[in-house]
Amino acid sequence: MTLSHVQVIVPLLAAMSLLAFACATPPEAEKKAADAAVSAATAAGAEKYAPSEFSAMTAAVKKAEYEMSNKAYKKARASYEAVKDLAEKAAKAAAEQAAKVAAAEKAAATADAEKQIADLEGRWKELQGQAAVAGKKLKADQKAAWDTDAKGVAEALEAAKAAVATDAAAAKAKLASIPAVLDMWEADLAALAAPAKDAKKPAATK
Numbered sequence: 001m002t003l004s005h006v007q008v009i010v011p012l013l014a015a016m017s018l019l020a021f022a023c024a025t026p027p028e029a030e031k032k033a034a035d036a037a038v039s040a041a042t043a044a045g046a047e048k049y050a051p052s053e054f055s056a057m058t059a060a061v062k063k064a065e066y067e068m069s070n071k072a073y074k075k076a077r078a079s080y081e082a083v084k085d086l087a088e089k090a091a092k093a094a095a096e097q098a099a100k101v102a103a104a105e106k107a108a109a110t111a112d113a114e115k116q117i118a119d120l121e122g123r124w125k126e127l128q129g130q131a132a133v134a135g136k137k138l139k140a141d142q143k144a145a146w147d148t149d150a151k152g153v154a155e156a157l158e159a160a161k162a163a164v165a166t167d168a169a170a171a172k173a174k175l176a177s178i179p180a181v182l183d184m185w186e187a188d189l190a191a192l193a194a195p196a197k198d199a200k201k202p203a204a205t206k
Helices: 003-024 028-043 051-069 073-133 140-163 168-175 178-193
Strands: none
Touching (some): 028 073, 051 073, 073 140, 073 178, 140 168
């Protein structure tokens, strides 16, 4: 064997030995990367928001673990790389779906809060009309209470309308005290509008 042949064969044998060693070594780095990607996908809610991607990922994990336990390290390395890719896709799909769900829930909450504001405003306007009619019947303490409650209701409605676009829950919280106030005044004004029990009945015609 000539020197030139030796110079070619020796590096080739060394490379083959390194390749054989790599194939015989457990793919710990690939497994670690795959595990991290799977954890990220799980944390992103892949099981709930991307069930098909999650199923494909878990099937790939089982395959890789089976190959690893059987010391088929070359196949396991490729499988863990596939797991990492599938997990990243699952995490992305889950994030996108979760964002859509959150947007839909926010829109529904906003619409519900806006309806609540509109309903309370309608009731409040009716009460204001009734209070105007019963104005002369209101006692001094009732008039003072009405003015205080009127200010509070108006401020709460305005605060709720300002908050509803960005935080429906906060808007609803600002409305929480209004229904009880309206219920109370509806009862009080209805009582004022009712005819007195001891009012004389009109004389019967003969």
